[in-house]
Amino acid sequence: MADGTLAIYRRLVAAQVRSQAQYRASFLVELCGTVLFASVDVLAVLVVFRVARSVGGFEFRAVFLMAALSTCAFALADLTVGSIERIRAYVRTGLLDAVLVRPLGALPQLLAADVAPKRVGRVLFGIGLVGVAAHTARLDLTPARWLLLLVTPVAGAVLFGAIFVASATVAFWWIDSGEFAAALTYGGRDLTSYPMTVYGGLFRRVFAYGLGFAFVGYYPALALLGRRDPLGLPAVTGWLGPVVALGAAGVAASAWKVAIRHYRSTGS
Amino acid sequence: MRPVTATVARPDMTTLRMYAAVAAAEFRRYATYRQAMVAAMFTNSVFGFLRCFVLLAVAGGAAGGAAAGYPRDRLATYVWIGQGLLGTVNIWSPPELAERIRTGDVVADLLRPVNPVMAYLAADLGRFGYAAVTRLVIPIAVGAVAFDLYAPAHPVTYPLFVGSVLCATVVCFACRYLVNATAYWLLDSRGPQIGWVAVSSALSGMAFPLAFLPAPLTTALYLATPLPYLIQVPADVLVERHPPATMAAMVAGQVAWAAVMLAAARLVQRRAERRVVIQGG
Amino acid sequence: MTVIDVRGLRKDFTVRVKAGRFRREARTVAAVDGVDLAVEAGEMLGYIGPNGAGKSTTLKMLTGVLYPSAGHVRVCGLEPVPRRTRLARRIGVVFGQRSQLWWDLPLRESFELLRHVYRVPATDHRTRLKWYRDLLDLDAFADLPVRQLSLGQRMRGELTAALLHGPEVLFLDEPTIGLDVVSKQAVRGFLADLRDAGDTTVVLTTHDLADIERLCRRLVVIDHGRVVHDGTLERLHERYGSRRRVVVDLDEPLATPVDLPGATVESVSADGLRISYALDSATAGALVARLAAVASLRDISVVEPDIEDVVARLYRA
Missing domain, CATH: 3.40.50.300 (P-loop containing nucleotide triphosphate hydrolases)
Structure with a gap:
């Protein structure tokens, strides 16, 4: 039964890929576009180190590793879950109705049907970037650290995915929420590119620990580099990414359930 | 240019009044999007905090505690002005015109007895008017509560800043118009749109002050592209990066770019119209 | 079920x-x-x-x-x-x-x-x-x-x-x-x-x-x-009093319109050749049979009540 469900989603994804493939020129342009945007984000990190020798107490190779982990995690989440941003349009126009009358879960159905294959470019860029950063940082890769290096982007993607979904549910209560969700999703991507020592006070407490962004790049990078956390958390924190991510996913799933119940279909 | 005489002055006044009406309507339209504005303010504020913390850390890690010549308070001010300018100058506006060209709705614009470039500009200035009293001011206020901001020392800075923001808006409008107008030839203008967003976010001074880049590159940007005149120049004016005379020269540069880009937009529009006529729409 | x-x-x-x-x-x-x-x-x-x-x-x-x-x-x-x-x-x-x-x-x-x-x-x-x-x-x-x-x-x-x-x-x-x-x-x-x-x-x-x-x-x-x-x-x-109508065309006008149980005369044309009845309880067949007994009929038509009318009245009520 479970296998059958997966096969259905695979078909929905394939249908979306076939649909997109019809617009080949646009697809190529957008594929390049996503890579271009990802490079602009990384460029910002590089430029900063032209002016400063360290940022938040960390030298280039450490920050670059954090930024690479963040870029890769965000790209994965953007590919798989990013299209949930469109939920605002679905709620506004009542298009969600057509999704809700099918015998499939609404969230996986939306994700499968709206997947944006053009974002594959960004994922490849992110993976390459992690490789370069790991090399630049001259990591001492024990088997445990190898595992951490592989798991971290996935855990980060799950966390970003949870943020994507949870912030998208805001649209069910607040249809005109505009760019609100972007503050948490794209904001989170920018935020996780730098060490958490950079941020101050309440802002750090809310974003780094409250929303869990510290576990995307910062703590795993510390564990990979074998550094102590200047903020005082124990070394094991670097390994908590998957736990935090699963917790966030649970919260997002509950938020989604409540939101669907709250859905007030508009239009005739 | 025709010499202005009494006989042509009257229609010109009517045209001006018409543009003013367009601008006023657009001002009112934006005033009704209150909720979207609140959401945008939240987003601008989150990004403001984020960039501000990062750039302050950069200053902290730079020799002398100043990043590329920006001391901490000017750097913080720079970031929050940047957030305010983002929604005021409107770098990332949705590609409305390109969409109208794609769907063919643009024909309705061409049927009106006004120059479409100027009519769209009037509308954009109406939007600017509303944004200037909301989207520009609120992030600066938020930033001022949370960080030590820099207060300009010269009184002349204030009028210069107002002029600079206005010019930046016109330059940005013309750039976006040109990007959108590619839809007349390409129909699907997503390529140019993506290019514009990528280039304007990286090289307009929004992501980081352009002084962070290698000096030859910065100079080239100032001389050969309109990009620094969108965010970098107005922000520099308010944080008084240079003496008033230099800043005035930069604003003059903005005026020149505004004129050049507007002329380019009008030229492209004329070409496009001829093309539409030849193709039969 | x-x-x-x-x-x-x-x-x-x-x-x-x-x-x-x-x-x-x-x-x-x-x-x-x-x-x-x-x-x-x-x-x-x-x-x-x-x-x-x-x-x-x-x-x-x-x-x-x-x-x-x-x-x-x-x-x-x-x-x-x-x-x-x-x-x-x-x-x-x-x-x-x-x-x-x-x-x-x-x-x-x-x-x-x-x-x-x-x-x-x-x-x-x-x-x-x-x-x-x-x-x-x-x-x-x-x-x-x-x-x-x-x-x-x-x-x-x-x-x-x-x-x-x-x-x-x-x-x-x-x-x-x-x-x-x-x-x-x-x-x-x-x-x-x-x-x-x-x-x-x-x-x-x-x-x-x-x-x-x-x-x-x-x-x-x-x-x-x-x-x-x-x-x-x-x-x-x-329920909303809309009735079927029977419209008859006669060869010659009648002196007085025939009154029939279960139907009411709605209108008579100026020349008296066309009479329109609204059916209350009578059937169209009964009405036509009664008329045929007293006059020669040229044409008969039955007009169904207009649902748009009824519904419009219902919405207004």
Whole structure:
């Protein structure tokens, strides 16, 4: 039964890929576009180190590793879950109705049907970037650290995915929420590119620990580099990414359930 | 240019009044999007905090505690002005015109007895008017509560800043118009749109002050592209990066770019119209 | 067997209304306000009402899209929202203005995808698809991407898509909206066949009362969230005093119009050659027989009451 469900989603994804493939020129342009945007984000990190020798107490190779982990995690989440941003349009126009009358879960159905294959470019860029950063940082890769290096982007993607979904549910209560969700999703991507020592006070407490962004790049990078956390958390924190991510996913799933119940279909 | 005489002055006044009406309507339209504005303010504020913390850390890690010549308070001010300018100058506006060209709705614009470039500009200035009293001011206020901001020392800075923001808006409008107008030839203008967003976010001074880049590159940007005149120049004016005379020269540069880009937009529009006529729409 | 069982169904929406310059007040509005409805298997029910009466809201609560504020709902014995995905397999839904089809893919591929989504055995799928292909003449456009179809072609595709998994109940929300005359006829003809086959229970909301006249024996009228009529079209006419009319043309004028029990004279033309009777309790046949006895008749016509009129009066009431 479970296998059958997966096969259905695979078909929905394939249908979306076939649909997109019809617009080949646009697809190529957008594929390049996503890579271009990802490079602009990384460029910002590089430029900063032209002016400063360290940022938040960390030298280039450490920050670059954090930024690479963040870029890769965000790209994965953007590919798989990013299209949930469109939920605002679905709620506004009542298009969600057509999704809700099918015998499939609404969230996986939306994700499968709206997947944006053009974002594959960004994922490849992110993976390459992690490789370069790991090399630049001259990591001492024990088997445990190898595992951490592989798991971290996935855990980060799950966390970003949870943020994507949870912030998208805001649209069910607040249809005109505009760019609100972007503050948490794209904001989170920018935020996780730098060490958490950079941020101050309440802002750090809310974003780094409250929303869990510290576990995307910062703590795993510390564990990979074998550094102590200047903020005082124990070394094991670097390994908590998957736990935090699963917790966030649970919260997002509950938020989604409540939101669907709250859905007030508009239009005739 | 025709010499202005009494006989042509009257229609010109009517045209001006018409543009003013367009601008006023657009001002009112934006005033009704209150909720979207609140959401945008939240987003601008989150990004403001984020960039501000990062750039302050950069200053902290730079020799002398100043990043590329920006001391901490000017750097913080720079970031929050940047957030305010983002929604005021409107770098990332949705590609409305390109969409109208794609769907063919643009024909309705061409049927009106006004120059479409100027009519769209009037509308954009109406939007600017509303944004200037909301989207520009609120992030600066938020930033001022949370960080030590820099207060300009010269009184002349204030009028210069107002002029600079206005010019930046016109330059940005013309750039976006040109990007959108590619839809007349390409129909699907997503390529140019993506290019514009990528280039304007990286090289307009929004992501980081352009002084962070290698000096030859910065100079080239100032001389050969309109990009620094969108965010970098107005922000520099308010944080008084240079003496008033230099800043005035930069604003003059903005005026020149505004004129050049507007002329380019009008030229492209004329070409496009001829093309539409030849193709039969 | 009762397929749809609804008692005391309610849906409240909170709307914010301006109260003063900056204040907004939350006010609760009942879009559906205590609807009772029982639909038997095989019925084709017309569900009508003016804009904003609560038609679509009811339909959305029956299909599991919207969560009811109060009341009891069972469709195929299931509570729609908690059993949404299970119910989805047993019902079909067509929203006139929202497509179920894959916009950029050929119609044929949408059907194939839906076969998997609904897990329909391949043989059942083939049989049903063959049936609908012939009935709705799909082959002419099944290989075109949906975005290239005309509205009428698309609606035929939507109907097929909603029926391919053999649903027990079909919900149709404005299936003829925006269609041209020919497409409307095609859709109505198809639905009439579906009704006559009797396997599918159908609930139809529409603005076009010709749909109802052609298709539905039972009619539920809803206004301000409440059911104001539930019964046959004839009962509706009776209740609201709309009557059939008999118009007779005579060879020669009568001295005085014949008065007949169970019918009233509505009008007499100036030359006295045309008399219009409204039927109260008499049948048209009885009336004509009585007239034929006293005058020579040139022509007779029976005018059905106009449903638009009745409904317009009902909405205004």
